[in-house]
Amino acid sequence: MDKLIKIGGWLHRRAENVAVAMLVVMFAAFIVQIASRYLFNLPVGGASELTITMWLWVVLWGAAFVLRETDEIRFDVVYGSVGPRARRVMTLLASAGLLILYGYSLPAVWDYVTFMKVQKSSYLDIRYDWLYSIYIIFAVAVLIRYLWIFICAVRGRGLSELQRGDGQT
Amino acid sequence: MSLTDPFTLSILSIVLLCILGLPIGHAMIASSILYLMLAGLDMGTAAEQLLNGMFSSYILLAVPLFIVAAELMNAGSMTLRLLAFCNAFVGRFPGGLALVNVVQSIVFAGMSGSAIADAAGAGKLMQKMMTEGGKYPPAFAAALTASTAVIGPIIPPSIPMVIYALVSDASIGFLFLAGVVPGLLMGLVQAVIVVFSARRRNFPVEKPVPLRELPRVTLDAFPALMMPVVLLGGIYGGATTPTEAAAIAALYALLISAFLYRSITLSSAYASLLSSARTTTSIGMLIAGALVFNYVVTVENIPSTLSAWLTGFDLSPLAFLLLVNAVLLILGCLLEGTTILLIIVPVLIPTANALGIDMVHFGVVCVVNIMLGLITPPYGLLLFVMTNISGCSLRRIVREVLPFLMALLVALLLITVLPGLSLWLPRQFGYSG
Amino acid sequence: QDKTKLRFSAVFSEQDIRADMMKQLAGVVGDQFEMEIYYGGTLFKQTTEIIAIQRGNLEMGNVAPQDIATQIPAFSILTSAYLFRDAAHMRAFFASEAGAEMKAMAEDQLGIHILGPTYFGTRQVGLNIDKQITTPADMSGVKLRMPGGDAWQFLGQSLGANPTPMAYAEVYTGLQTGAIDGQDNPLPNVENMKFYEVMKQIVLTSHLVGYDLLVISKKVWDALSEDQRTAFQAAADAAIDWSQAEHLKREQELAAFFEEKGLKLSTPDTDAFRVFAQQQYLDSDIAKDWPEGMLDRINAM
Numbered sequence: 001m002d003k004l005i006k007i008g009g010w011l012h013r014r015a016e017n018v019a020v021a022m023l024v025v026m027f028a029a030f031i032v033q034i035a036s037r038y039l040f041n042l043p044v045g046g047a048s049e050l051t052i053t054m055w056l057w058v059v060l061w062g063a064a065f066v067l068r069e070t071d072e073i074r075f076d077v078v079y080g081s082v083g084p085r086a087r088r089v090m091t092l093l094a095s096a097g098l099l100i101l102y103g104y105s106l107p108a109v110w111d112y113v114t115f116m117k118v119q120k121s122s123y124l125d126i127r128y129d130w131l132y133s134i135y136i137i138f139a140v141a142v143l144i145r146y147l148w149i150f151i152c153a154v155r156g157r158g159l160s161e162l163q164r165g166d167g168q169t
Numbered sequence: 170m171s172l173t174d175p176f177t178l179s180i181l182s183i184v185l186l187c188i189l190g191l192p193i194g195h196a197m198i199a200s201s202i203l204y205l206m207l208a209g210l211d212m213g214t215a216a217e218q219l220l221n222g223m224f225s226s227y228i229l230l231a232v233p234l235f236i237v238a239a240e241l242m243n244a245g246s247m248t249l250r251l252l253a254f255c256n257a258f259v260g261r262f263p264g265g266l267a268l269v270n271v272v273q274s275i276v277f278a279g280m281s282g283s284a285i286a287d288a289a290g291a292g293k294l295m296q297k298m299m300t301e302g303g304k305y306p307p308a309f310a311a312a313l314t315a316s317t318a319v320i321g322p323i324i325p326p327s328i329p330m331v332i333y334a335l336v337s338d339a340s341i342g343f344l345f346l347a348g349v350v351p352g353l354l355m356g357l358v359q360a361v362i363v364v365f366s367a368r369r370r371n372f373p374v375e376k377p378v379p380l381r382e383l384p385r386v387t388l389d390a391f392p393a394l395m396m397p398v399v400l401l402g403g404i405y406g407g408a409t410t411p412t413e414a415a416a417i418a419a420l421y422a423l424l425i426s427a428f429l430y431r432s433i434t435l436s437s438a439y440a441s442l443l444s445s446a447r448t449t450t451s452i453g454m455l456i457a458g459a460l461v462f463n464y465v466v467t468v469e470n471i472p473s474t475l476s477a478w479l480t481g482f483d484l485s486p487l488a489f490l491l492l493v494n495a496v497l498l499i500l501g502c503l504l505e506g507t508t509i510l511l512i513i514v515p516v517l518i519p520t521a522n523a524l525g526i527d528m529v530h531f532g533v534v535c536v537v538n539i540m541l542g543l544i545t546p547p548y549g550l551l552l553f554v555m556t557n558i559s560g561c562s563l564r565r566i567v568r569e570v571l572p573f574l575m576a577l578l579v580a581l582l583l584i585t586v587l588p589g590l591s592l593w594l595p596r597q598f599g600y601s602g
Numbered sequence: 603q604d605k606t607k608l609r610f611s612a613v614f615s616e617q618d619i620r621a622d623m624m625k626q627l628a629g630v631v632g633d634q635f636e637m638e639i640y641y642g643g644t645l646f647k648q649t650t651e652i653i654a655i656q657r658g659n660l661e662m663g664n665v666a667p668q669d670i671a672t673q674i675p676a677f678s679i680l681t682s683a684y685l686f687r688d689a690a691h692m693r694a695f696f697a698s699e700a701g702a703e704m705k706a707m708a709e710d711q712l713g714i715h716i717l718g719p720t721y722f723g724t725r726q727v728g729l730n731i732d733k734q735i736t737t738p739a740d741m742s743g744v745k746l747r748m749p750g751g752d753a754w755q756f757l758g759q760s761l762g763a764n765p766t767p768m769a770y771a772e773v774y775t776g777l778q779t780g781a782i783d784g785q786d787n788p789l790p791n792v793e794n795m796k797f798y799e800v801m802k803q804i805v806l807t808s809h810l811v812g813y814d815l816l817v818i819s820k821k822v823w824d825a826l827s828e829d830q831r832t833a834f835q836a837a838a839d840a841a842i843d844w845s846q847a848e849h850l851k852r853e854q855e856l857a858a859f860f861e862e863k864g865l866k867l868s869t870p871d872t873d874a875f876r877v878f879a880q881q882q883y884l885d886s887d888i889a890k891d892w893p894e895g896m897l898d899r900i901n902a903m
């Protein structure tokens with residue numbers, strides 16, 4: 001079990017590395033685009049496409065692998081003011097809802113993303129099914145993550161990292 | 170509309186999943202999928218709307234770029250120097266640091282186009298400074314940081330105004346200018362509340378910075394103070410567009426911190442980029458959720474229904490504007506700002522036009538409303554951000570934010586009934602409206 | 603019997619002339635079809651409508667020929683500079699045998715039936731600098747904003763300019779600040795977006811006859827009876843004709859309006875521009891995908 005957590009921690013840090021790399025690429029491509037336009041009067045369309053691709057990827061990648069439960073933006077008025085038993089039930093219901101809806105729609109999502117192979121991006125000529133494959137990665141990762149949360153809630157264990165009530169107590 | 174129709178059920182689902190504590194972005198996506206499923210539509214559309222929406226919203230790139238800029242300013246002590254500068258001038262008054270918080274937001278508004286970036290960047294530091302050694306109650310500091318951050322997008326540059334220009338065809342240049350006076354007014358009313366609270370609650374005064382120190386503090390902050398000049402000079406003087414200004418801001422912060430202040434290391438740069446990536450993701454997921462839910466709202470023809478309802482009243486321009494305020498404030502409690510700008514405001518524009526309301530003035534009114542939505546419970550993005558930063562519960566922050574919200578509502582009322590507040594400055598620059 | 607539901611998505615706003623065109627069409631076919639019209643790209647974003655039709659999530663759209671070209675490269679000929687002389691030439695092409703061949707291509711490969719081209723104005727160069735423009739050589743070094751994408755950038759290059767991509771919403775500030783020297787749009791867009799406030803002159807290059815294609819899902823189209831199709835096509839033609847006439851009228855009014863606002867309007871040597879532009883295309887990889895002899899057939903019309 002300890003080893004599993006260790007490996008998980010290592011993977012999480014690598015996921016963070018990737019997210020930071022995406023952000024750096026986005027920023028750098030943007031600067032290159034501005035510089036080449038203003039300094040050399042030579043616009044680089046590929047750079048702007050890379051920028052927007054990284055924006056899409058960093059958000060979905062981050063949501064899949066980088067965000068910790070405490071980083072999520074949620075409406076915690078009720079959740080923060082009830083006891084641990086009620087929290088467990090709420091977590092159970094919320095993750096069940098997500099699992100059913102994301103899970104049930106997964107084939108349709110797969111169908112859409114793979115359909116996009118008919119188009120290529122306008123500068124870098126990347127096929128859209130590749131550009132958009134991040135959504136599949138995102139959906140599957142979120143499903144696995146919420147399955148884990150659901151199981152923890154059922155067993156009533158491992159929920160400590162999910163505690164996110166009143167930070168002052 | 171019955172309780173079993175897909176739209177009602179999807180709305181109920183959002184409310185329920187949010188209350189149960191699911192992250193808001195996921196709640197909106199999941200509930201949109203529920204709608205598509207019940208309405209017998211292609212569920213792949215959820216992915217389609219999210220992906221195409223994110224991929225075509227070039228303007229939204231300003232959001233992560235401004236976040237990176239703010240993080241780099243913090244990591245590289247630019248923010249600290251700026252805060253020291255603000256402190257040297259207003260710290261000596263009762264509630265000194267709280268006033269610094271107000272002035273800080275006005276100064277930073279000239280560099281940043283996003284309220285979230287202000288709260289997550291300089292706001293984070295203000296929160297730390299105000300609560301260090303128990304000077305101010307954390308919830309008060311968080312509430313003040315949230316409510317001052319709304320000034321960010323009123324004073325140019327401004328992401329919401331760019332989006333408004335997109336849906337209204339109003340001129341971005343004049344819109345930006347129109348925000349200056351209202352932004353200062355919003356700072357002023359908040360300063361008034363701070364002074365009153367300081368008297369009543371006995372907030373501390375900062376040790377006055379001696380007059381002979383002022384030149385040094387100013388010089389120290391000078392490169393940071395040049396940021397608005399670089400930015401707005403860039404936009405108005407002929408170098409960059411508003412989105413590009415965000416990237417320039419980040420680059421400027423990086424260069425100043427690395428080479429002039431020499432206060433940034435590789436590891437602190439990595440840490441601030443990671444933090445930027447987290448913030449970008451959290452906020453990006455909210456936008457993603459709104460993009461998907463937009464589809465549901467559009468399919469259900471909510472905009473045209475609302476438009477028909479509004480024209481049914483046969484209102485005077487002022488009454489219409491007041492009604493718009495009410496509608497946007499209520500929606501602001503429930504929806505995210507970009508969603509409102511992209512879905513609701515276009516519905517109001519034809520009516521406003523027909524009533525002869527100036528489109529630039531209308532834009533300022535709409536954007537101020539949407540910014541107030543960021544601090545109105547239960548759905549207030551800035552409140553969530555500050556919950557995250559301060560560790561205080563939403564409940565406590567909401568209680569402390571109320572006086573500031575009231576003051577800002579007074580400012581909103583003035584901005585609504587006195588178009589001159591918005592239009593005076595653009596007119597000095599040749600606006601004919 | 604239930605009416606056939608037709609969801610239509612377009613990028614233009616409800617205030618646009620083409621919105622009235624769609625309302626006209628919806629009215630005429632209203633006894634058999636229930637049209638749900640979504641404006642401003644609110645249902646499906648610009649460039650994504652074709653995929654939505656292909657996947658059965660949309661029945662009708664007003665799509666750019668450029669979007670068809672992303673899936674059928676041969677269509678790029680219909681997006682090239684100085685192909686059509688004016689709206690009438692463009693309409694004549696789509697009514698011709700050659701036009702039918704192109705339309706069949708879209709029908710077979712994408713499953714969309716083209717009802718007709720919807721004219722929205724001819725693209726003209728608008729500049730915020732004083733430079734006199736007569737030939738493509740005068741455009742050298744001019745930072746001309748063009749829409750994003752290789753095809754559009756090439757169009758700018760074929761005018762002799764330095765094309766620069768920039769989001770549509772940023773063009774106003776771009777012109778105001780001098781980040782760009784100019785933009786190319788039809789005159790109604792220049793008025794809509796208030797670009798004229800920050801421009802000094804308009805060069806009437808007429809380099810691209812702007813039109814979209816009113817399309818309907820082939821599946822839906824094939825399911826109609828012969829009579830229904832004839833009636834629908836007639837209604838579409840009438841609406842398209844009306845909209846085109848309105849646009850031509852509007853362009854004339856706007857030319858006068860911009861002069862009144864102090865802008866300088868000039869007509870360059872369009873023949874010099876035409877020769878230069880067509881040569882640029884023929885020398886490039888883009889023309890390799892063009893149907894054999896199509897350019898000559900169009901030029902001869």
Ligand code: NA
Pocket residue numbers: 270271273274292295313314317318
């Ligand atoms: Na502040």
Ligand code: NA
Pocket residue numbers: 501502503504541542543544545546547548549550
């Ligand atoms: Na709110």
